[in-house]
Amino acid sequence: MAVGGEAVRRPSRPFNAWWILITVVVVIYLFLLAPLLIVVAVSFDPTDAFRFPPPGFSLRWYVAFFTSETFMKAFFRVSLLVALTVAVLATVIGGMAAVGLVRFLTRGRALLETLFLTPIVVPEILLGAALFLYYTRLKVSTSVAGLIAGHLLLAIPYVVRTVSAGLIGIDRSLEEAAMSLGASRAQAFWKVTMPLIRSSLLSAAIFAFIVSFSDINVALFVAGPESMTLPVHIFSQIVWQPDPTIAAASTLQILLIAALLAIAQRVFRLRVAL
């Protein structure tokens, strides 16, 4: 009888547990997304009272953002410029390193791989502090170039990891087949392997862009008045005069990053890079 009773009750139990789990997960997602949702909502508030839900809808703070010279400079002439440069440089340098590691090394590969991942191990604020002292010691002014170098360090490990993962998945006999059909080694690489790792290169570039575009910890130390990035400008605005222009600027950053990640997810598995 006891067994029979169990059999009747059993199917409903996992079902209930599953619904409890879903509810819990939805609440956790709300917690995770709350600050972003609030920032987006506040950016459309016609007043500057930071209320939720906003009492109306206006684009006033977007107008304020696009007419603010400092915000424009921070967004377009510093953050965007630095992030695009970092995306290109990190993908080229890191992509070359990945090919070197995966295709050309057997001895010493593990050691060099570890070396290329070290920037992840070092806390970002220490990279920032070390670079600031280093630049000051060398009497190099803290400029856009210094910032690009710092962001390259943050981005290269992501690129090496993403492109290596792409390369490891490729059967080398494809290149060998091309070579036996008369292609040179270089031709075989460019015409056979390159198209196959295009998607990992693209995701690597996207990740490099995002890492640079949203960095605050390195930029807080390294960025000078002439190279104030958007996150650093937002930071100082929060400290000195918080108004919803910050929310408008933040919303634009969130949209840009979400769009790029959506592209990355289409061409690549997000989890490989992280």
Add this chain to the structure above:
Amino acid sequence: MSRHGRLAVALLAPGLAVLVVFLIVPLAMIVVISFFTYSPTRIWVPVPTAENYGKFFHPYYLGVTWTTVKVGLLTTLACAVLGYPLAYMLARMRSRWLGLCLFLLVTPLMVSSVIRIFGWLVILGKKGIVNSALEAAGLGAMDLLHNVTAVVIGLTELLLPFMVLPLMASIENIPRAVEEAARNLGATPLQLFRRVLLPLSLPGLVSGSLLVYSVAISALVTPALMGGRKVRMLGNLVYDEVLTSLNWPFAASIAVILLVFTVAVMVAYLRTLRALSRRGGRA
């Protein structure tokens, strides 16, 4: 050198150059400066001393270290508690919602932390959403920021995905059949978690915890904006000593201590991650 070897060097050289010039040399410089003597007029003089490390044992700095460790541990705990159900759900999902759920997990991670902290300031600030609700309900406004809880909330939200991703990988490696067998033998959900899921997903939990902890203890922006003067962590000390007090030898010594600490935690993290991928490979 063979053609093969020359090509390898050419491919790796630019990356290695960046690492040496902008990572290894600056970090080595920090270590050296940390043993130099502070001079109010010239910032440092190259006279070797261990005084900077000695200064660290002053009760104030020990207090800051304790706050840092405490915030790190609480954040790790909160991430584990919130991250487990999320990771379990994602690991067991087969539907087309999985892509969307992963996207919603990774997007906040990629948005600048300063923006997410700004969101929390709008929620918890003096005239924030919670306080206006409290006032509307007839209760007075409270200072919800400037305490350890606020900093832990901010960091937990910031670092939760770092816990979920390795944990999810670990749970995916547990065959569903194991879970079903436990359930068929009459295990309650709690027993299933404690006796089956938790022990089998321990590597993921450990690597997620180490990652969250190591990033949490080097936090700067979160305690600066959400903790103010009341909750100061080692990162804030480094920032102030480098940019405000200009005591670079002392700043360097704190940086070295923080570096040694996080590198130790991160090495442990990479080890567990490697063990995890080996296990996954065999499964």
